[in-house]
Amino acid sequence: MKALILSNDKETKALIQRTCQVHQPALEIIQPLPGMQSDVGLITLNSPDVVVIDANGYGDKSLEIVASMTQKYPKAFFMLLSSDRSSEMLIEAMRLGVREVVALPIVLPDLQAALQRITEKISTTEKKEGKLLSFLSCKGGSGTTFIAANLAYALSALGRKRVLLIDLNQQFGDAALYVSDLKASLALSDVCNSVDRMDLNLLESSVLHVTPNFNILASSDQVENSADIHVDQFSSLLQFVRQHYDFTIMDLGRQINPINVRALDVSDFIYPIFQQSLPFLRNGRRLFEIFSALGYRQEKIQIVINRFESSASLDAAEYERVLGQRVAHRIPNNHEVVNESINQGLPVLQMARSSPITKSLVEWVNGLVDISTPSTTSLIRRIFVRNSAPLDLFR
Ligand SMILES: Nc1ncnc2c1ncn2[C@@H]1O[C@H](COP(=O)(O)OP(=O)(O)O)[C@@H](O)[C@H]1O
Ligand SMILES: [Mg+2]
Secondary structure, X not given: OEEEEEOOOHHHHHHHHHHHHHOOOOOEEEOOOOOOOOOOOOOOOOOOOEEEEEHHHXXXXXXXXXXXHHHHOOOOEEEEEEOOOOHHHHHHHHHXXXXXXXEOOOOHHHHHHHHHHHHHHHHHOOOOOOEEEEEEEOOOOOOHHHHHHHHHHHHHHOOOOOEXXXXXXXXXXXXXXXXXXXXXXXXXXXXXXXXHHOOHHHHHHHOEEEEOOEEEEOOOOOHHHHHHOXXXXXXXXXXXXXXOOOEEEEEOOOOOOHHHHHHHHHOOEEEEEEOOOHHHHHHHHHHXXXXXXXXXXXXXXXXXXXXXXXXXXXXXXXXXXXXXXXXXXXXXXXXXXXXXXXXHOOOHHHHOOOOHHHHHHHHHHHHHHHHHOOOOOOHHHHHHHHOOOOOOOOO
């Protein structure tokens, strides 16, 4: 666990540091960036789990600083040290997300007890980093964008997760148009170039808000911007976004370039998208050789067959034999539903709730939500409870 301590008083700061270091489990102290004490607008990408703010050092501005820090580190636990014990101050601090208010001057057992409560809460909170999922086309037109965009929407709508879709097709990316009618003013390259001053506000203003919990970071439609992304900036961006979204879904298109390799490296799962024909299988075999050269574990790769027909001559067993692992997902072939959804820019889940394609996405979401949070109520049950009219998802 990492702690960030903001205090202008040397003695108070030293006392909190020592308390953090001898605490069980010990907290690692993150040093604020130079200038952070006076200008909390700066950010460290090394996110703290605990932020301790000594209100006295900041006078009237202390709650303002708390507000800006809780915005920057929405998943951190905040402790405020204050000599003001008025109920107005306590209520305002709690409203801003402060979990513990400790009186100044510090009484050591109080500080230790507050730290104990916070670390207990942290260890019982679910793992904080969101999952990264990469979708890669084995051949043009395999349905990668359709599946990535629709799975992203379904995860947000059914799984009640915060989801970000990143379009990594650096030219002619069209993922946003598959599930919305929104047009991006900022593209991935702009956001990567600003990553050094990234915070929640900047991120929020850079993404398309399809729904409150489904956002898209679109690709650039300016050809000259496409080569502008640096791998390290892209890595920092992913590190940042995974703290704010439960799932980040990346549409890689069909290129293996340095940015895409970085995306694949850090992904929890990679979904190569196949169709049932020999050219896909041949390309897929080459792709699997690349995965193996890159050292990826077999469980990280999840084979998807799109436009699946059980009557096709190349059946799933053939893919499993050639590629040496099981097919994870089959998305049925349905030209009419898919084209209507893409043409209208509406997710299939909205447009054709009872189609077999929707059913296969729901099953996929269910598997992902199960691995990310041990949910007590099954997703399927929630869908039926929430929608009083019966949904014919499984026809
Ligand atoms: N499950 C499906 N059933 C029928 N047609 C599909 C399906 N998935 C994709 N398609 C068709 O394939 C086309 C290409 O899909 P797209 O997602 O743009 O592929 P990619 O991103 O891999 O190039 C779509 O316009 C649609 O007509
Ligand atoms: Mg595409």
